[in-house]
Amino acid sequence: MNRIDVTEKIISTKVAKGIKWEQVAQQVGLSKEWTTAGCLGQMTFDAAQAAIIGDIFDLTEEERKWLQVVPYKGSLPTPVPTDPLIYRWYEIVSVYGSTIKELIHEEFGDGIMSAIDFSMDIQRQEDPKGDRVNVVLSGKFLPYKQY
Amino acid sequence: MNRIDVTEKIISTKVAKGIKWEQVAQQVGLSKEWTTAGCLGQMTFDAAQAAIIGDIFDLTEEERKWLQVVPYKGSLPTPVPTDPLIYRWYEIVSVYGSTIKELIHEEFGDGIMSAIDFSMDIQRQEDPKGDRVNVVLSGKFLPYKQY
Amino acid sequence: MNRIDVTEKIISTKVAKGIKWEQVAQQVGLSKEWTTAGCLGQMTFDAAQAAIIGDIFDLTEEERKWLQVVPYKGSLPTPVPTDPLIYRWYEIVSVYGSTIKELIHEEFGDGIMSAIDFSMDIQRQEDPKGDRVNVVLSGKFLPYKQY
Amino acid sequence: MNRIDVTEKIISTKVAKGIKWEQVAQQVGLSKEWTTAGCLGQMTFDAAQAAIIGDIFDLTEEERKWLQVVPYKGSLPTPVPTDPLIYRWYEIVSVYGSTIKELIHEEFGDGIMSAIDFSMDIQRQEDPKGDRVNVVLSGKFLPYKQY
Amino acid sequence: MNRIDVTEKIISTKVAKGIKWEQVAQQVGLSKEWTTAGCLGQMTFDAAQAAIIGDIFDLTEEERKWLQVVPYKGSLPTPVPTDPLIYRWYEIVSVYGSTIKELIHEEFGDGIMSAIDFSMDIQRQEDPKGDRVNVVLSGKFLPYKQY
Amino acid sequence: MNRIDVTEKIISTKVAKGIKWEQVAQQVGLSKEWTTAGCLGQMTFDAAQAAIIGDIFDLTEEERKWLQVVPYKGSLPTPVPTDPLIYRWYEIVSVYGSTIKELIHEEFGDGIMSAIDFSMDIQRQEDPKGDRVNVVLSGKFLPYKQY
Amino acid sequence: MNRIDVTEKIISTKVAKGIKWEQVAQQVGLSKEWTTAGCLGQMTFDAAQAAIIGDIFDLTEEERKWLQVVPYKGSLPTPVPTDPLIYRWYEIVSVYGSTIKELIHEEFGDGIMSAIDFSMDIQRQEDPKGDRVNVVLSGKFLPYKQY
Amino acid sequence: MNRIDVTEKIISTKVAKGIKWEQVAQQVGLSKEWTTAGCLGQMTFDAAQAAIIGDIFDLTEEERKWLQVVPYKGSLPTPVPTDPLIYRWYEIVSVYGSTIKELIHEEFGDGIMSAIDFSMDIQRQEDPKGDRVNVVLSGKFLPYKQY
Amino acid sequence: MNRIDVTEKIISTKVAKGIKWEQVAQQVGLSKEWTTAGCLGQMTFDAAQAAIIGDIFDLTEEERKWLQVVPYKGSLPTPVPTDPLIYRWYEIVSVYGSTIKELIHEEFGDGIMSAIDFSMDIQRQEDPKGDRVNVVLSGKFLPYKQY
Amino acid sequence: MNRIDVTEKIISTKVAKGIKWEQVAQQVGLSKEWTTAGCLGQMTFDAAQAAIIGDIFDLTEEERKWLQVVPYKGSLPTPVPTDPLIYRWYEIVSVYGSTIKELIHEEFGDGIMSAIDFSMDIQRQEDPKGDRVNVVLSGKFLPYKQY
Structure with missing residues (x-):
């Protein structure tokens, strides 16, 4: 068993049961973005969060443990x-x-916008010319330091 | 001559003269994001805008014409x-x-967030734990249609 | 189970039963192009359409649900x-x-031909020098907007 | 000198003089699609056509000869x-x-739609919800033959 | 089941039974090149041919149907x-x-040698300095047409 | 200077002067396939052949020397x-x-068809349904040897 | 079943039984290099050799037949x-x-060192500064021939 | 100026003057393999060696200095x-x-054959069936060490 | 069975039992870096080490043998x-x-830092501005030798 | 002019004048690692540092300005x-x-070792069995945060 198996089970159960990510996030008590990324195998849950996720998606004890292991990240083929x-x-x-x-x-100046100390918020913005997807990305600026 | 030559001249002149993108945008009257993308060879200026850009960066008549030609986009090597x-x-x-x-x-539902009917706004957000880069992306949702 | 499994079952059943895409499209009430793309795992059906497809290809309840989930698109290896x-x-x-x-x-001017607000029609054009494949592509023009 | 040099000169002159592909096509007496492809280094002109193109874009004798040489095709980087x-x-x-x-x-049946015995027609289709790009592709069907 | 499964079964049975491609071709009544390509999943058989192939390689009814479906071509990894x-x-x-x-x-002139209206013949040519492989490729010339 | 410079000069001169490969081959006294490959920078000429090629394409002494140097082969980008x-x-x-x-x-048996001890002959085969390109490839069979 | 399955079984049995390639080569009566390459799915054994290999690695009749089929070569992922x-x-x-x-x-002169009419010998060379791997490669020189 | 410029000048001068690598090696007093690799921009010469190479290939003072700079290795495109x-x-x-x-x-055991503490010797081996290229590679065995 | 199967079993058992790499290393008596690399299929254990690892992760006799076989290295997809x-x-x-x-x-001078005669030590360095990862890499310098 | 031109001039001047990176670092007053990375076009100097570098490598005013512009990083081809x-x-x-x-x-826990808030120190470690390259990497640990 590995984390990919757990992710596939979560997705499969989500389709079978008709669960929504927003509901999962509310139960976990975190943003829908972070929660979804975690369920898709990109983030690490703590034990309490894993228990909630485990109940929602009918995960076994071993599968819940995998949710607490840092995954190999990268979600695209x-x-x-x-x-x-x-x-x-x-x-x-x-x-x-x-x-x-x-x-x-x-x-x-020289440095980067962090993708680790980072958050994302995706919202619908109503618009008479067609609704828009609004996304706010927030990342800490990390300066290159001289040494 | 091609658009890449014009882009290189703009960047080179910017360094030599110490111009800032924000100043350019103010003179052109558009956002700093769109204006910078245009100067970097990703967007198309109209004649009036090309004249302003041309004055800022000492462009020739032919170079100003190239700013009005739709470029082959993609800015990364x-x-x-x-x-x-x-x-x-x-x-x-x-x-x-x-x-x-x-x-x-x-x-x-099924569809995409447009990268064409799209805008981007990059701002500094002050934060005692280290300032953050805040970026707002806004793209029209385009649904797949059945036919 | 995932959408790829459902696509493979559809193709396999099509061969075994000798079904034609045009017949499927007629029953679904959509063009043969959109319907085939959907059966090949590129488009999303609604519940009523999924029920029709499900009956044609002997799909289970869970498989019919997968037809209503937006797939990861891209059909080539x-x-x-x-x-x-x-x-x-x-x-x-x-x-x-x-x-x-x-x-x-x-x-x-600057912009793209949409591949989302898009339709395609493939027809045989009889020709004494050898019949031709005629394809009409129609996509909404989406202009880049300044901001 | 090679064909790429000629293509670049044509594009450069087009921008400097403000020429339109449609005008070029009318003078050459062929479709705008084929004519443009030829000017962009993808098709081969005969001597008479090369003379017309040469006059429009101020080409030298040697450059006109290059227009009559079959190019190495493929127009994308x-x-x-x-x-x-x-x-x-x-x-x-x-x-x-x-x-x-x-x-x-x-x-x-088994075979392909030819990209050689092929034509393309690109037209604007007016539409109150936003004009559309309509493209008709026509290619001879070439069946695989048994031997 | 898919065509690749059928190809693997054919190859596996060929090894187990010690069948030669030339024998298969004689029974099917086509060249050894076309017949082998078909058995390797690159060409489409008609019903009568599929029946002969099916008998040689002990294929089921469903497998024989797959031989009549146009395959996704390309035989190299x-x-x-x-x-x-x-x-x-x-x-x-x-x-x-x-x-x-x-x-x-x-x-x-400008055009291609067809790989569809095409045949191939592979023969041993005896030579005292070491036998040679002689291959005759024959493809219809298809000229680019102006339009 | 390198071999690529010489190849480009040969091609450029060929277009300017309207030379045909078949004429070059006749003067060199070799097949049109080998001669063309040599002129395109894939084969090595001896001094006498280089002199003939040099006269046809107006090559300098140094350029003629390059024709006698084994090139880095591979003619496609x-x-x-x-x-x-x-x-x-x-x-x-x-x-x-x-x-x-x-x-x-x-x-x-196990081995390869040589691409070194190899020849190629390209001919037009007249055909009422459209002329064909006929190509004969002949390569020595080289068996893998046990040791 | 295919050759890769047989290779995997050979490697797996080698580990389980603690067999050495050198012993296999001695029993087969060929060099350790050729024998190992054959066991790793890169060379073709004759029937007698396959019988010896089959006995060493407990192969079935069908697996022994696969050792006699020319494999698709290339041993690296x-x-x-x-x-x-x-x-x-x-x-x-x-x-x-x-x-x-x-x-x-x-x-x-122009030509290649054959990788087919080829042998390799790998030996330990004792050296007080640290033993060395000595490898002798021997390949027939194959000259390009003019035609 | 960089090392690649020096390498190109060496190769160009070699062709123009008809120099052989073996002669260069003799003058430098090293093997022909190491000397050639150095002249082709893969190895570093000391001052005395650079002076000899410089005389042979008419290099300037600056070019001789580049021969003493460790190059970015890798000789294939x-x-x-x-x-x-x-x-x-x-x-x-x-x-x-x-x-x-x-x-x-x-x-x-576990480790590698060094490509740094390494030598190579290429020789002609006469053979009535066709001369062979014999190559001896010698590399120190470097064991992985536990820590 | 192969080494990858053993690695997957080790990782799976580690998660199920909540084992830490540091504990494994202490029992094996080697650094945590080398021990972890070995458990992840990059290094070769001797029999005694394999026995310890085998007991920790409940490995079978055959799996313990695989730990003693030199693996195909490279741990990233x-x-x-x-x-x-x-x-x-x-x-x-x-x-x-x-x-x-x-x-x-x-x-x-010219040469490399060995990745074979090499060690790595990863430590936490406490820092009021945020703890740091400190890594010491130590590799023998291997000079290129002339020959 | 761009930063790559400046980097090439620095390297070229370094060879011609026989400058050492360690000397440059001492004059700039920073570590040899950071200083070298900056001279190789990977870091950004301030005006005072650029003046020192400029004097060492005979840079023009415009070249000194380029040293103060954040470069597109990545130093390998x-x-x-x-x-x-x-x-x-x-x-x-x-x-x-x-x-x-x-x-x-x-x-x-989950997070990364920063490559931005990062330093590197490369030292020779004398060793009777052959000197070693010792490298200390120090990067701040950045934890993924939940939101």
Whole structure:
């Protein structure tokens, strides 16, 4: 058994039972983004969280233990994603990547926006011309230090 | 001459003269994100905008015409970016890609978040534990239609 | 169980029973292109459509649920397809890609032809020198917007 | 000197002079798709056509000869295109590739749709919900023969 | 079940029973090249041929049906083949590719040698300095047409 | 200076002067296939042959010396060729590769068909249904030896 | 069943029984290099050899037949090997490849060192500064021939 | 200026002057393998050796200094080499890689054959059936150590 | 059975039983780095060590034998790792690779830092600004030798 | 002009003048690792540092400005490095990557070792069995945070 098996069971049970990620997040008491990433095998739950997830998805004791093991991260099957929804994000990195780099450096100097001390919030924004997906990304700026 | 030559001249002049993207954007009258992307060869300016950009960066008539030609987009030299700042964005797509997909579909159904009818806003958020980079992405949801 | 399992069962049953995609489309009440793409794991059916598909291909309740889950899209095993029929389409993108880009931009300005708000119609065109495959692609033009 | 040099000169002159592909096609007397592909280094002109193109773009005698040499085809810099407009076409091949294969085989049997005995027509279709790009692809069906 | 399963069964049975491709071809009444390609999952048999193949390799009814379904073609596991015999053919394309292109264009003009309206004949040519493999490839020339 | 410079000069001069490969081969006294491959930088000429080639293409003394240096072989810019004429040959290796392997082994046992002790002959075969390209490949069979 | 299954069984039995390749080679009566390559699925045994191998590794009749079928060669999982011992050989080809090419051509002219009419001998060479691995490679020189 | 420039000048001068690597090696007083590798930009010369090389190839003072700088090693343009002579070596690693690994481990245990404390000797071995290239590789065995 | 099966069983048992690598290392009597690498299928244990490991992880006799077989090394699923923790190490090689090369050559001359005669020590370094991971790598310098 | 031009000039001047990185670092007043990385185009200098570097390497005013611009990082030409010294570091990541991940997570929980808040120290460690390269890497541990 490994974490991928647990992830597949969670997804399979979600479809069979008609569970929503938002409900899972509410029960766990964390954001829907972090909770979903954890259920998809990208984050590590503590014992209490694993117990809640385990009850929702009918996981065995051993499967609940796997939720508490740090996983090998990376959720996509190819370096350039083929799924159109995910590809658009890759396209944003491709088209705007140099722009993002320039503007963060202009404001902060040399360093990066952390993807670890990081949060994400995805919301629907109603719009008469067609609703929009609004995403707020927040990452701590980490400066390169001289030594 | 091609658009890449113009982009290189803009960057080179920017360094030599010490110009800031934010100043350029203010003169052009557009967001700093869109303006920078345009100067980096990813967007198309109209004649009036090209004239402003041309004055800022000492461009010739022919170079100003190239700013009005739709460029071949894609600003990164490799499919997986090597620069740490840009890589973190690629990492977000890799680690959170399946999460983003799940949550947008849960809210909107099958479709994508547009990278064309799209805007981006990058801001500093002050924080006593270390300032953060806040980015708001807004893209129209485009549903797959049956036919 | 996942969507790929359902797709494989559909294909396997199609061969065993001698079903035609056109018949499936007629029963579902949609174009043969969209219906086939859905059966091949690229589109999402609603409950009523899934019930019809499920009856045609003897799917279980759980399999019918999977037809209603948005799939991870991308139907080819390699970035450059090896199958000659599909390769010819890739070749068209390779040889004519820059032409398509030039002509759409000449007519519409900067933007893209949507692959989401999109339809496709494949027809036989009789021709004494050898029948032809005629394909009509129709995609909404989406302009890049300034912000 | 090689064909790529000639293509770059044509594009460069087109921008400097503000020429449109449609005008070029009318002077050459061929479709805008084929003419543009030829000017972009993908097709071979005969002497008379090369003379017309040469006059439009101020080509030398040697450059006009290169237009009559069969080029090494393929107009994109990477196997998976990064430009969003061209990528959408690659995405259509990726998402719909297996569908196209199934439906052409269902109608015609084993074989391919030719990309050589082939034509393409790109048109604007007005639509109150947003104009559409309509593309008609026509390729002779070539059956695999037994021997 | 899919076509790959049928191909593997055919190969496995061939080894177990000591069948030769030439014998199979004689029974089917086609060339050994086409017949072998079909048995290896690259070509489509009709019902009568599938019955003969089915009897030789002890195939079930369902397996015989799969022989009549157009397969996803491409018989090699990697883009650059590792097997030395097959690699030598890839090497011929690499070393002589530009030569083949030049000479076919010199004789025929712009177009291709078809790999669909195509036949291949592999024969032993006795030679005192060591026997040779002689291969005759015959493909219809397909000219690019202007439109 | 290197061999690639010489190859480019040969091709450039060929276009400027309207030389045909067949004429070059006749003057050199070798097949058109070997001669063309040599001129395209894939084979090594001796001094007498280099002198003939040098006269035809106006080469300097140093350039003639380069024709006598064994080149780094491989004439294509990408592992999977994008040019349609050359791709068809790659497709033949992909689709028929396993077939070629099976039939040569069935006839000769384990070993390869040499691409070094090798010749190629490309001819037009007239055909009322459309002329064909006929290619004869002849390579010595080299058996794996036990030791 | 296929050759890979037989190779895996041989390796698995070797570990379980503690067999050494050198012993296998002695019983088969061939070099340890060729014998090991054959057991690892890269060479073809004759019936008598397969019987000996079969007895050593407890192979069934069908498995012994597979040893007599020419395998699809190539023993490494990636184009650039990750295992440090094998990588060092790849590194030798990378660092010394151009040197090997220059020196063989200086001595023999244009052609190759055969990897088919080839043998390899790996021996320990005792050395007070640390024992060395000595490898002798012997391949027939095959000259390119003009035609 | 960089080391690649120096390498290209050495090769270019070698062709122009008709120098042989063996002569260079004799003057430098090292093996022809090491000397050639150094001239091809893979090894580092000391000042005295650089002076000799510099005289042979008419190098400037600055170019002689570059010969004494440790180069970025790797002499091939692609991960899988296209040149047939060099490819055969890559093929040996591919086909015999697992065999080499097994036999070195059987004799020495876990560790590698060094490519640094390493020498290579390439010789012609006369043979009535066709002369052979004999290569002796000698590398120190380096055992993995426990800690 | 192969080594990968044993590695998976070890990891699976570790999670089920809640074992820590540090404990395993203490029982084996080696560093935690070497012991963990061995348990993850990268190093070779001797019989006594395999017995200890076998008892900890409930391994069968055959599985204990596999621990004593030199494994095919390389512990990552892709050439560029997707897991953020491991990627940061890859990034260090990418960003600092040329620096490491320059400084080791400046100090030692041409050669490498061994990854075989090598040890690694990973420790927590307490720091009020946030604890740090301290890693000491120690590798023997191996000079290139002239011959 | 761009940063790569400046880097090349620095390296070229370093060779011509025989400068050592350690001397540069002493004049700049930073570690030799950070200083070298900066000179090789991976780090950003402030104005005072750029002036010192500029004096050492005879840089123009514009070149000194480029030293103060954040560069696009990544110092290697290929994803898998070919240079043996740098490859050994890649090999350490490949062989020990999963071990490093396990041990850091065992000590710190889920998170990464920073490559930004990071320092490196490379030293010679004398050893009678052959001197060693000792490298100390120190990176802040950054925990994944829940939100």
